[in-house]
Amino acid sequence: xxxxxxxxxxxxxxxxxxxxxxxxxxxxxxxxxxxxxxxxxxxxxxxxxxxxxxxxxxxxxxxxxxxxxxxxxxxxxxxxxxxxxxxxxxxxxxxxxxxxxxxxxxxxxxxxxxxxxxxxxxxxxxxxxxxxxxxxxxxxxxxxxxxxxxxxxxxxxxxxxxxxxxxxxxxxxxxxxxxxxxxxxxxxxxxxxxxxxxxxxxxxxxxxxxxxxxxxxxxxxxxxxxxxxxxxxxxxxxxxxxxxxxxxxxxxxxxxxxxxxxxxxxxxxxxxxxxxxxxxxxxxxxxxxxxxxxxxxxxxxxxxxxxxxxxxxxxxxxxxxxxxxxxxxxxxxxxxxxxxxxxxxxxxxxxxxxxxxxxxxxxxxxxxxxxxxxx
Amino acid sequence: xxxxxxxxxxxxxxxxxxxxxxxxxxxxxxxxxxxxxxxxxxxxxxxxxxxxxxxxxxxxxxxxxxxxxxxxxxxxxxxxxxxxxxxxxxxxxxxxxxxxxxxxxxxxxxxxxxxxxxxxxxxxxxxxxxxxxxxxxxxxxxxxxxxxxxxxxxxxxxxxxxxxxxxxxxxxxxxxxxxxxxxxxxxxxxxxxxxxxxxxxxxxxxxxxxxxxxxxxxxxxxxxxxxxxxxxxxxxxxxxxxxxxxxxxxxxxxxxxxxxxxxxxxxxxx
Ligand SMILES: Cc1ncc(C[n+]2csc(CCOP(=O)(O)OP(=O)(O)O)c2C)c(N)n1
Numbered sequence: 001x002x003x004x005x006x007x008x009x010x011x012x013x014x015x016x017x018x019x020x021x022x023x024x025x026x027x028x029x030x031x032x033x034x035x036x037x038x039x040x041x042x043x044x045x046x047x048x049x050x051x052x053x054x055x056x057x058x059x060x061x062x063x064x065x066x067x068x069x070x071x072x073x074x075x076x077x078x079x080x081x082x083x084x085x086x087x088x089x090x091x092x093x094x095x096x097x098x099x100x101x102x103x104x105x106x107x108x109x110x111x112x113x114x115x116x117x118x119x120x121x122x123x124x125x126x127x128x129x130x131x132x133x134x135x136x137x138x139x140x141x142x143x144x145x146x147x148x149x150x151x152x153x154x155x156x157x158x159x160x161x162x163x164x165x166x167x168x169x170x171x172x173x174x175x176x177x178x179x180x181x182x183x184x185x186x187x188x189x190x191x192x193x194x195x196x197x198x199x200x201x202x203x204x205x206x207x208x209x210x211x212x213x214x215x216x217x218x219x220x221x222x223x224x225x226x227x228x229x230x231x232x233x234x235x236x237x238x239x240x241x242x243x244x245x246x247x248x249x250x251x252x253x254x255x256x257x258x259x260x261x262x263x264x265x266x267x268x269x270x271x272x273x274x275x276x277x278x279x280x281x282x283x284x285x286x287x288x289x290x291x292x293x294x295x296x297x298x299x300x301x302x303x304x305x306x307x308x309x310x311x312x313x314x315x316x317x318x319x320x321x322x323x324x325x326x327x328x329x330x331x332x333x334x335x336x337x338x339x340x341x342x343x344x345x346x347x348x349x350x351x352x353x354x355x356x357x358x359x360x361x362x363x364x365x366x367x368x369x370x371x372x373x374x375x
Numbered sequence: 376x377x378x379x380x381x382x383x384x385x386x387x388x389x390x391x392x393x394x395x396x397x398x399x400x401x402x403x404x405x406x407x408x409x410x411x412x413x414x415x416x417x418x419x420x421x422x423x424x425x426x427x428x429x430x431x432x433x434x435x436x437x438x439x440x441x442x443x444x445x446x447x448x449x450x451x452x453x454x455x456x457x458x459x460x461x462x463x464x465x466x467x468x469x470x471x472x473x474x475x476x477x478x479x480x481x482x483x484x485x486x487x488x489x490x491x492x493x494x495x496x497x498x499x500x501x502x503x504x505x506x507x508x509x510x511x512x513x514x515x516x517x518x519x520x521x522x523x524x525x526x527x528x529x530x531x532x533x534x535x536x537x538x539x540x541x542x543x544x545x546x547x548x549x550x551x552x553x554x555x556x557x558x559x560x561x562x563x564x565x566x567x568x569x570x571x572x573x574x575x576x577x578x579x580x581x582x583x584x585x586x587x588x589x590x591x592x593x594x595x596x597x598x599x600x601x602x603x604x605x606x607x608x609x610x611x612x613x614x615x616x617x618x619x620x621x622x623x624x625x626x627x628x629x630x631x632x633x634x635x636x637x638x639x640x641x642x643x644x645x
Binding site: 020021023042047049051052053055056057059060061062063064065066067068069071085086089212213214216217218219220221222223224229231232 | 385387388417418419420422433436437438439440441442443446448449450451452453454455456457458461478479482636640
């Protein structure tokens with residue numbers, strides 16, 4: 001047990017998960033991740049590189065992943081924007097990698113030292129073309145550790161870039177963290193020796209394993225739409241569509257197994273706060289305060305943001321009167337919530353400017369939505 | 376098919392996308408000869424940028440990453456540092472390497488990371504249809520410089536040397552034997568090796584810049600514009616005006632990046 005920042009917890013989580021390569025470029029409020037990686041990685045036989053920019057960083061990460069090691073990068077706002085072409089490449093070539101976004105306020109240089117949750121849709125849709133990613137959203141330093149480990153595991157299982165959507169508050173708040181060296185770690189799956197085709201999915205729709213370069217497989221890894229051998233098929237609409245559909249469905253068809261939510265007081269809840277990341281902290285306090293006053297409020301906190309657990313939330317929405325969505329942005333995840341809310345009232349609680357919601361703000365919203373009565 | 380092709384090409388990717396008369400095929404075969412003579416097929420890690428020349432490694436039956444426009448070098452960097460004994464070779468165009476990828480290029484030179492970067496210089500953007508490149512001559516007419524190029528071209532080799540590359544050579548697609556030798560030297564060189572190949576693009580350079588010259592005429596034109604480094608040493612400035620020097624232009628041994636990493640982190644790190 002140590003008292004450390006969320007950023008440090010991400011580093012320790014990555015190392016426990018087997019990360020042995022990090023490439024990055026300094027930016028507030030993510031810099032501590034690079035700084036600590038530069039110290040820690042050589043101690044475990046890994047490599048740290050400070051690259052010339054963020055796109056170079058993510059490209060080096062992808063190269064390292066095909067080089068045979070687990071790899072990640074970390075950045076914030078402008079740097080994450082620069083990475084996007086590489087993120088799409090990783091999605092298309094099914095390269096496991098982890099991207100930590102310690103979110104700050106935007107757009108442009110924005111608010112370097114203040115938190116936001118403004119980049120969540122960029123994580124999902126930031127690169128060009130159709131693809132799907134996975135994104136986890138820690139609320140505390142402990143979760144920065146736990147969910148970074150999870151991000152690496154998911155990247156290996158699903159062969160997909162996975163985002164850790166942290167923010168300035170999670171990144172910089174010092175808290176007690178149990179750096180459990182015994183957590184479950186998914187090793188890189190080895191390819192079969194016979195009849196291996198790099199892009200032929202197994203019966204489960206996932207790729208059968210991933211060799212590194214120079215292991216005798218003579219891989220062709222290409223950002224073009226490709227067939228099972230890796231050869232381009234961009235001219236073939238059917239083969240191209242098949243690949244893009246599989247890239248999306250390998251994630252979207254597994255929502256249930258990927259769902260990771262914390263649910264509190266939902267048995268009799270009438271108003272449920274749907275939350276994630278830092279804004280889940282005041283949300284939790286607000287719900288505790290509501291319960292003390294006998295107000296039937298509950299929490300639905302997403303630890304995995306994408307794929308979005310639409311069915312699970314829709315089922316909940318049928319039993320409650322209102323869903324409240326506090327976010328440090330203009331109202332982004334609330335769009336997903338509205339999509340599945342059915343008859344439940346949806347209240348968006350946007351917070352801009354780099355400040356966290358106060359528990360009172362959320363409590364007030366809970367009481368007023370329940371006071372309004374009826375549907 | 377030529378026995379080298381039989382041995383080293385990825386048959387299912389053929390035919391190539393190269394136009395008739397393109398110099399990229401010559402460079403590919405010179406490279407395969409070097410690979411064969413060094414017998415390093417299994418250690419190769421090839422990376423191609425985006426552009427016609429970035430396709431060269433796609434046809435080679437070795438581990439290959441075909442990546443993003445301008446970013447071949449950072450991808451190659453990840454491959455190199457994860458296993459320094461890999462023979463990492465990057466194929467890139469003049470636009471890929473010097474325009475969109477210019478920053479990565481100079482920083483890789485500075486790091487002296489052990490890889491070979493082969494830049495095919497056709498003085499134009501080939502794949503996208505003949506737009507001006509950072510290597511297009513002053514006043515050159517292209518699809519995006521219809522009144523003549525107002526910019527001055529880069530000398531890629533001088534840029535590489537100034538940035539810290541430790542092996543720098545320039546040849547043309549009319550020098551296949553020298554190219555094979557240069558590939559072998561570069562691949563065995565313990566540091567960042569850069570080879571520029573001046574090459575003909577009849578489809579774009581020939582059509583837009585050179586008044587419709589075909590491949591043999593273009594190649595003649597390229598060869599007329601170069602002079603060997605040794606011969607240049609005895610020529611007057613007047614005789615040298617407008618000539619580009621070819622040969623091994625620079626060679627030094629300086630601590631290679633992954634070796635520096637190993638040395639610095641072995642003591643404290645572990
Ligand atoms: C980010 C990005 N911008 C632009 C392009 C379009 N593009 C493809 S190849 C190319 C230039 C090719 O020229 P060069 O690098 O000189 O290679 P050549 O085709 O002449 O061998 C461009 C601009 C792209 N693929 N990606």
